[in-house]
Amino acid sequence: MAPSHGDSALASGSRRMLLTSLETRSTVYVGGKGGVGKTTVSSGIAHALAARGRRVLVASTDPAHSLGHLWRVSVGDSPVLLAQPQGGELHGVELDPQATLERHLAAVRATMDRMLPERMHKAAREHLDLAAQAPGSHESAMLERIASVTELTGTEFDTVVFDTAPTGHTLRLLSLPERLTGWTERLLANRDKSERYQAAMSSLVTGRHRDEPESELRQMLHRRRQRFAAMHTDITDGSAGFVAVTVAERLPLAEHAELVAELDVLGIDLAGVVVNRRAPSESGALLKARSALEEAALADQPPAAPGTPLVSLPLMAEDLTGAEQIARIGSMLTG
Amino acid sequence: MKTLEEAYAGPYRQSLARDRRDEDDLFTLVVLGEALGVPDPAAYYTMELMPYLYQDFHAWHRRMGIPRSPLDHVACC
Amino acid sequence: MSSLVLMLVGLAILILGYVLYSKFLARRVFKLNEDFKTPAHELEDGVDYVPTNKFILWGHHFTSVAGAAPIVGPAVAIIWGWLPAFLWVTFGTVFFAGMHDLGSLWASTRNKGRSIGSLAARYIGKRGAALFLVVIFLLLLMVIAAFAVVITGLLVGTPSSVIPTWGAIGVALLVGVAVYKLKWPLVPVTVVGVVALYSLIVLGDQVPVILPDDFLGIGPASFWIITLFVYGAIASLLPVWILLQPRDYINGVQLFVGLALLYGAVLIGALFTASKPELVAPMWNTDVPAGTPSLVPLLFVTIACGAISGFHGMVSSGTSSKQLDKETDARFVGYFGAVGEGLLSLGTILAVAGGIGSVARWEEIYANFGAGGVNAFVEGGGALMENGIGLPASLSATVLATMAVLFAATTMDTGIRLLRFVVQEIGDAAKFKINKVWATLIVVAVGLGLTFSQGLDGDGGLRIWPLFGTTNQLLASLTLSIIAIMLIRKRRNPLPALLPLVLVFVMSFWAALEQLITFADPANPDWLLFVLDVVIIVSSIWVAVEAFIAMRKAGRDDPEPADADERLVAVREDL
Numbered sequence: 001m002a003p004s005h006g007d008s009a010l011a012s013g014s015r016r017m018l019l020t021s022l023e024t025r026s027t028v029y030v031g032g033k034g035g036v037g038k039t040t041v042s043s044g045i046a047h048a049l050a051a052r053g054r055r056v057l058v059a060s061t062d063p064a065h066s067l068g069h070l071w072r073v074s075v076g077d078s079p080v081l082l083a084q085p086q087g088g089e090l091h092g093v094e095l096d097p098q099a100t101l102e103r104h105l106a107a108v109r110a111t112m113d114r115m116l117p118e119r120m121h122k123a124a125r126e127h128l129d130l131a132a133q134a135p136g137s138h139e140s141a142m143l144e145r146i147a148s149v150t151e152l153t154g155t156e157f158d159t160v161v162f163d164t165a166p167t168g169h170t171l172r173l174l175s176l177p178e179r180l181t182g183w184t185e186r187l188l189a190n191r192d193k194s195e196r197y198q199a200a201m202s203s204l205v206t207g208r209h210r211d212e213p214e215s216e217l218r219q220m221l222h223r224r225r226q227r228f229a230a231m232h233t234d235i236t237d238g239s240a241g242f243v244a245v246t247v248a249e250r251l252p253l254a255e256h257a258e259l260v261a262e263l264d265v266l267g268i269d270l271a272g273v274v275v276n277r278r279a280p281s282e283s284g285a286l287l288k289a290r291s292a293l294e295e296a297a298l299a300d301q302p303p304a305a306p307g308t309p310l311v312s313l314p315l316m317a318e319d320l321t322g323a324e325q326i327a328r329i330g331s332m333l334t335g
Numbered sequence: 336m337k338t339l340e341e342a343y344a345g346p347y348r349q350s351l352a353r354d355r356r357d358e359d360d361l362f363t364l365v366v367l368g369e370a371l372g373v374p375d376p377a378a379y380y381t382m383e384l385m386p387y388l389y390q391d392f393h394a395w396h397r398r399m400g401i402p403r404s405p406l407d408h409v410a411c412c
Numbered sequence: 413m414s415s416l417v418l419m420l421v422g423l424a425i426l427i428l429g430y431v432l433y434s435k436f437l438a439r440r441v442f443k444l445n446e447d448f449k450t451p452a453h454e455l456e457d458g459v460d461y462v463p464t465n466k467f468i469l470w471g472h473h474f475t476s477v478a479g480a481a482p483i484v485g486p487a488v489a490i491i492w493g494w495l496p497a498f499l500w501v502t503f504g505t506v507f508f509a510g511m512h513d514l515g516s517l518w519a520s521t522r523n524k525g526r527s528i529g530s531l532a533a534r535y536i537g538k539r540g541a542a543l544f545l546v547v548i549f550l551l552l553l554m555v556i557a558a559f560a561v562v563i564t565g566l567l568v569g570t571p572s573s574v575i576p577t578w579g580a581i582g583v584a585l586l587v588g589v590a591v592y593k594l595k596w597p598l599v600p601v602t603v604v605g606v607v608a609l610y611s612l613i614v615l616g617d618q619v620p621v622i623l624p625d626d627f628l629g630i631g632p633a634s635f636w637i638i639t640l641f642v643y644g645a646i647a648s649l650l651p652v653w654i655l656l657q658p659r660d661y662i663n664g665v666q667l668f669v670g671l672a673l674l675y676g677a678v679l680i681g682a683l684f685t686a687s688k689p690e691l692v693a694p695m696w697n698t699d700v701p702a703g704t705p706s707l708v709p710l711l712f713v714t715i716a717c718g719a720i721s722g723f724h725g726m727v728s729s730g731t732s733s734k735q736l737d738k739e740t741d742a743r744f745v746g747y748f749g750a751v752g753e754g755l756l757s758l759g760t761i762l763a764v765a766g767g768i769g770s771v772a773r774w775e776e777i778y779a780n781f782g783a784g785g786v787n788a789f790v791e792g793g794g795a796l797m798e799n800g801i802g803l804p805a806s807l808s809a810t811v812l813a814t815m816a817v818l819f820a821a822t823t824m825d826t827g828i829r830l831l832r833f834v835v836q837e838i839g840d841a842a843k844f845k846i847n848k849v850w851a852t853l854i855v856v857a858v859g860l861g862l863t864f865s866q867g868l869d870g871d872g873g874l875r876i877w878p879l880f881g882t883t884n885q886l887l888a889s890l891t892l893s894i895i896a897i898m899l900i901r902k903r904r905n906p907l908p909a910l911l912p913l914v915l916v917f918v919m920s921f922w923a924a925l926e927q928l929i930t931f932a933d934p935a936n937p938d939w940l941l942f943v944l945d946v947v948i949i950v951s952s953i954w955v956a957v958e959a960f961i962a963m964r965k966a967g968r969d970d971p972e973p974a975d976a977d978e979r980l981v982a983v984r985e986d987l
Contacts, residue, residue: 104379112386124386131382140379183377187384190362196592197355200653203595204344204351217387224380342468344598346660347591350653352459394457 011312012335018243018272018309019334022049025241025271026153027160027234029174032245033255034166037276039066040320041245041313042163043092044329050088051330054158057091058082059149061142061173062165065094072322083323091157095149097141104141105132139169143176147231167259175266177231184225191218241271246303248275248294248312253301260304272309274333279315287315363388363395415689415766415796416682418494419675422502422758426751429506434747437511438740441899441908442518448739449978451525461525461734466741473732473745474752475664477513480786480820481555481884482718482757484562487764487789488877489714491778492707493697494765500711501761504719505754508912512888514746515895515909516725520733521742522898522977528729528891535897536962540890543958546951547887549834550944551722554880556644556827556855557862559820561874562786564636566813566820568623569787572806573813575616576609580662580818581643583608587658602661609662609814617810637863640824641856648829649852656825663822666815667756673811674759674793677800678766687799692774693765704781705878705926712919713881718757720916722887724750760789763812767792782874786816831855865940879927879941879948885920886952889913893959900966902976917956924949 022028022045030042039060046058057079060067068075071082071092077099079091105128112124131137146162153160164170234240242263246256256273263270275298281291304310311333318325366384388395438444452463464472489497516528523531529548533541567574587605590596623632630638647655681689717723732745764784768774768791777791778784794809803811832851839846846854866875892913899906924945931942973979 101379104383108383108386111383115386128382128385131378131385134378136377137379137382140377144379180377180380184380187362187365190358190365194355194358194362197351197358200592200595201348201351201355204348204591204598205340206597217384220383340597340599342465342471345462345464345468346472347598347653347657349459349462350657351592354651354653356459 014309014311015332015334018311019048021241021271021309022159022243022334023052025159025239027150027162027240028271029162029164029170029235029240029242029268030245031164031167031170031242032259033252036245036247036252037313038062038245039070039163040326040329041243041274041276041333042161043067043070043326044333045243046090046159046161046330047083047085047326048330048334049159049161050083050090051085051327053087055089055091055156056159056161057093057149057152057157058161058163059092059146060094060163061146061170062163063097064165067092067094067163070321070326083327085327093149095142095145097138097145100145100148101132101137101141104144105129139173140176143173143231146173147227147234150231150234167255171259171262171266174235174268177228177235178266181225181228181232184221184228188218188221188225191215191221236267238269241269243272243274244270244303245274245276247277248298248303250297250301253297253303256303257301270304270308272311273304275303275310275312277315278312360395413691413695414682415678415691415762418498418691418766419678419758419762422498422761423755425502426505426754426758429502429510430748430751433506434510434514434743437514437747437908438743441904442515442742443904444518444740444742446738446740448521450521450736450739451733452735452737455524455734460731463737464735466737466744469732469735469737469741470745470748470752471664472735473727473749475660475667476727476731477717477721477724477749478667478753478756478819479717479823480559480562480816481716481721481723481823482753483760483789483816483819484558484786484874484877485715485718485881486757486760487785488782488874489711490693490761490764490788491697491700491704491781491784492711493694494691494761495695496707496711497715497761497765498758500715500719501754501757504715505750505757508720508888508916509718509724509750509754510747511908511912512720512722512892512895513724513728513750514742516728516891517733517736517742517746518739519891519895519898520729521736521739524980525734526729528725528894531729531894532890535894535966536958539954540958540962543951543954544890545834545837546947547722547883547890547955548726549831550948550951551880551883551887552827552831552834553858553862554876554883554944556824556831556859557866558874558876558880559824559827560637560640560859560863561866561876563640563817563820563824564633565785565787566790566817567636568632570790570809570813571620571622572616572618572810573817574621575619576612576810576814577616577817577821579612579616580609580659580814581647581655581821583612584655584659584662587661588654591658592653598661602658602665605658605662606665609666610811613810613814614807616814617804617807634864637860640821641860641863643821644825644828644859645852645856647825648832649848656822659818659822663815663818666818670812670815671755671759673797673801673803673808674763675755677793677797678762679800681796681800685799689762689766689796689799691766692768692771693778701778701780705930709919709922709926710878712916713878713885713923715757716881716884716888718753718760720885720888720912721753722884722889722891724753725887725891759793763793763796764788765792767794767796769795782877785874785877790816828852828855828859831859862940862944865938875930875938876941878923879945882920882924882927882945883948885916886948886955889917889920889952890955890959892916893955893962897959897962897966900963901969901972903971913959917952921949921952921956924952 028045030038030045032038043058046056050056058067073082075092075094077094077096079093081089082092083090108128109125113121116124149160244256244259246252260270279287279290279294281288313332320329366381366388452461455461456463486497486501519531520526523534529541529544532544567577583605587601590601591598623635625631627635678689728746736742736745768777768788777788790809790813793812794805797803797808798805832848832855835851835854836846892909896906896909896913899909928942928945931938931945
C-alpha cells in the first residue's frame with residue numbers, strides 16, 4: 001500500500017499541495033479518459049473538502065451518470081445530501097440537460113406564440129422540435145446547467161466539484177463559452193451594421209432619425225454575450241481548477257498529455273493530476289511486473305510538469321462504493 | 336415637395352437598403368442554418384432567434400433563389 | 413450652315429421619333445398593357461422592386477445610361493463630316509436605340525425583371541447565357557482601357573480639370589460620410605457638394621496642373637493611367653454608398669447642367685449674339701486624313717452610345733424594369749431615355765462641328781483618325797459657351813472636361829467592379845476561389861496591360877475605341893435577337909427589331925474584319941487588340957448562329973399563349 005514513488009515524504013507533500021491547490025477554487029473539474037475513475041476521484045476530493053468544514057456539491061455531467069451507483073443512493077437532477085463529515089456538507093447531483101432543454105424550448109415557444117400569427121404556430125413548433133434534436137443542443141443545455149450550478153458557489157455551496165464526461169466531450173464543452181462569445185459578437189456586429197444602414201436610410205430626407213429602443217433581438221444577443229463571457233471568465237480566471245485523472249498505462253497517458261495541452265490552450269488551470277490504480281510492487285510477480293511497466297511508462301510520459309501536484313492512488317482490492325470507502329479515498333488523496 | 340425629396344433620395348436609399356438586406360440575409364442564413372442542413376454549433380441559442388425571422392422568411396428564401404419553403408414544416412408557399 | 417438649324421432639325425427628328433415611332437412600338441409591337449402586373453408590384457420588396465413614378469424613373473434611368481461614351485463617339489466620328497454623324501445619331505436614336513431600350517425594358521418586365529443574361533438563357537439556351545458572359549467580359553475590359561485613355565487625354569489636354577476631377581472624388585466621399593455617418597439630409601448635402609465642385613472648377617481653372625514631361629520618369633500620361641487604375645481598384649472595393657452613390661448624384665446634376673449649357677449656348681448664341689455659331693466642319697469630309705478607315709462600316713461602331721448601345725439593355729433589364737409602375741411607362745422611360753442620350757450626342761456634334769473657331773483649326777485638330785475625340789468636344793463646347801453665354805472659354809472648357817472625366821471615371825470603376833465579379837465567377841467555375849482583392853488585382857493588371865499596349869505617344873490615339881463600339885453593338889445584337897425571338901413567339905411583327913438587328917450586326921461584323929487588318933498592319937501592329945478582335949469575330953459568328961437557331965425554333969413552335977408571361981413562375985434574381 002505504499003505509494004510506488006517509494007518516497008512517502010515526497011508523496012505526502014504532493015497530497016498537501018493538491019489540497020492547497022483545491023482549497024482556493026470555487027469550482028473543480030475532474031476529467032480524463034473513460035474508465036479511469038473520475039467519479040471515484042471527484043467524490044473523494046469532494047469528501048475531503050467537506051471534511052474540512054466546507055459545503056461541497058459534487059455534480060456529475062456525464063450523461064452516463066454513476067454518482068448514485070458510487071454512493072449507493074439515488075441521485076437526481078436536484079442536489080441530495082450525501083454526507084456530513086466534520087461539520088461540512090457534501091451534496092450530490094446528476095445534471096440532466098433534458099429538463100433544461102425543455103424549459104428552454106418552452107420559453108422559445110412562448111416567444112413564438114407571442115410574435116407569430118396564429119396560423120404559423122403549428123409549423124413553427126414543429127420546426128423548433130427539429131432544432132431541439134440538433135446534436136449541439138443537448139451539449140449547450142448541459143453548458144447552461146453547468147453555468148447555473150456554478151452560480152450556486154458562494155451562496156449555497158463553497159465548492160462545486162464537477163465529475164465530467166470523458167475527455168473529448170468535456171474539452172468541447174469547456175471551449176463552448178469562448179466560441180459562443182465569438183458567435184454572438186459576430187451576430188451583434190451584423191445587427192449593428194444592419195441598423196446603421198436603417199438609420200442612414202431613415203435620415204436621408206429629413207436628416208433626423210429616432211434612436212430606436214434596442215430591439216428585443218439585440219437585447220437577447222447582448223444578454224447572451226454577457227452570459228457566455230461570464231462563463232468563459234468563470235473557467236479561466238483561476239477560481240476554477242481542473243484535476244486530470246489517468247492510469248499509468250501508455251495509451252491513457254498519451255490521451256492525458258493531450259488533455260493537459262488542450263487545457264493550457266483553453267486557459268484553464270491544471271490544479272492537479274491523479275494517477276489512479278497504481279499496481280503495488282511487492283504483491284506477487286504479476287503485479288510486480290505491471291508495476292515496473294507503469295514506472296517505465298510514467299518515466300517516458302510524465303503526467304504532470306514539475307510544480308503541478310501529482311498524487312497516486314494504489315490499486316485496491318475492495319469494492320470502492322459507499323460513503324466509507326469514499327471518505328477513505330478522500331483522505332488518501334489529500335492527507 | 337416631400338415626394339420630390341423622396342424621389343431624389345431613392346437611389347441612395349436603395350443602395351443602403353441593399354447592403355442592409357445583405358446583412359439581414361446573412362443573419363437569417365446563420366440562424367436557419369441548422370434547418371437547412373448546415374450544422375450549427377449553437378442551435379440551442381439560435382432557436383431563440385427564430386421567432387424574429389419567420390416574418391421575413393418568405394421573402395428571404397425567394398431571394399436566395401429557393402422558390403418554395405426549404406423548411407419542411409414551414410409551409411409558407 | 414448655322415448650328416441652330418442643325419440643332420432644331422435634330423431635336424425635331426428626336427421628338428417626332430418619340431411622338432410617332434415609340435407610339436407605334438408601344439401599341440402595335442410590344443402592345444404595352446396598362447393592366448399588366450409589373451414586377452415592381454408583383455415582387456415589391458422596398459429595395460429592388462419598387463413601383464416608381466415614370467418621370468422619376470426616367471431621371472434615374474437616363475442618368476444611369478448617359479456617360480462619356482455618347483460624347484467620345486461623335487467627337488471622333490465627326491472626322492467623316494457632320495452629316496454622317498448627325499444622321500446616324502438622330503435616326504439611330506429613333507429607330508435603333510429607342511427601340512432597343514424600350515424593347516429590353518419590355519422584355520425584362522415581361523420576365524419578372526430578369527436581366528439580359530437570364531433572358532439569353534431562357535430564349536437562346538445555356539450557350540446563350542455563356543455567350544452573354546463572354547461578350548460582357550470583353551465589353552467591360554475594353555471600356556476600362558478605353559476610358560483610362562480618354563481620361564488621361566482630358567487631364568493632359570485640359571490641365572485645369574485636374575483639381576476639380578480629384579477634388580470631386582473627395583467631395584463625393586465627404587457627401588457619403590455626411591449621409592451615412594452624420595445622417596445629414598441628402599438634398600442640402602448634395603447641393604453643398606455641387607457648389608463645392610463648381611468652386612473647385614473655378615479654382616482648377618486658375619491653377620492648372622501641368623505635369624512635366626519626365627514626371628517621375630514615366631511621363632504624365634503613364635502616371636495618370638496608373639493613378640486611375642489605383643483609384644479604380646480602391647473605388648471598386650468600397651461599399652457603393654460611400655463614394656459611388658454620392659458621385660452619381662454629382663454626375664446627375666452635371667449631366668443636366670452640361671446639356672442646358674450646351675443647348676442654351678447654341679440657342680442664345682444664334683439668336684442674340686453677333687457671331688452666330690456656324691458649322692466649320694465639312695458636311696461630308698471627302699478629304700479624310702490618311703489612315704482614316706472607311707465611313708461604312710466604321711461610323712456605326714465609332715458611334716455606339718448615342719445611336720444604339722448594348723450597355724443600355726443592362727440598365728433596362730437589371731434595374732429599371734424592377735421599378736416600372738405600369739408597363740405603359742416603359743415607352744417614356746426606355747424610349748425617352750434613349751432620346752436623352754441622343755441629345756447628349758447631338759450636343760457633342762454641335763460642339764465639335766460648330767464650336768471650333770475656324771476650318772483651319774478644325775483640320776488641325778482632326779489631323780488623323782481618333783485624334784480629336786473628347787478634347788475637341790471640350791474645346792468646341794467651351795468656345796460655344798463663351799460665345800453664347802459669356803462664360804470664359806477656359807472656364808467653360810474646364811466645366812465640360814470635368815464633366816466628361818467624372819462620367820468616364822464612374823464607368824471605369826463600375827467596370828472594374830463588374831469585371832471583378834466576372835473573374836470570381838470564372839474562378840468558381842474552375843473550382844478556384846479568388847478573393848475580391850485578388851480578383852481586382854487581376855482585373856487591374858489586365859486593364860493596365862491593354863491600356864499601355866496602345867502606345868501613349870499621342871498619335872496612337874484611341875485605337876481601341878471602335879473595337880469597344882463593336883463589342884457594344886454585339887451586345888446590342890444579342891439583346892435585339894432576344895426581343896425578336898420574343899416577338900416571334902408571340903406572333904407579332906418582328907421587323908422593328910429584326911431590321912436594326914441585321915444592320916447593326918452586319919456593320920459591326922464588317923467593322924471587326926476591317927479592324928483586324930489595321931491591327932495586323934506591319935507598320936503599326938497591335939497584337940493584343942488583334943487577338944481581342946479575333947475573339948469578338950468568333951463571338952459574333954456564335955451570336956448569329958445561336959440567334960438564327962433560336963428564331964427558327966420560335967417560328968416553328970406553337971405560338972405562346974396570351975397569358976404566358978403572367979404564368980411565369982415568379983423567381984427573384986439579384987445580380
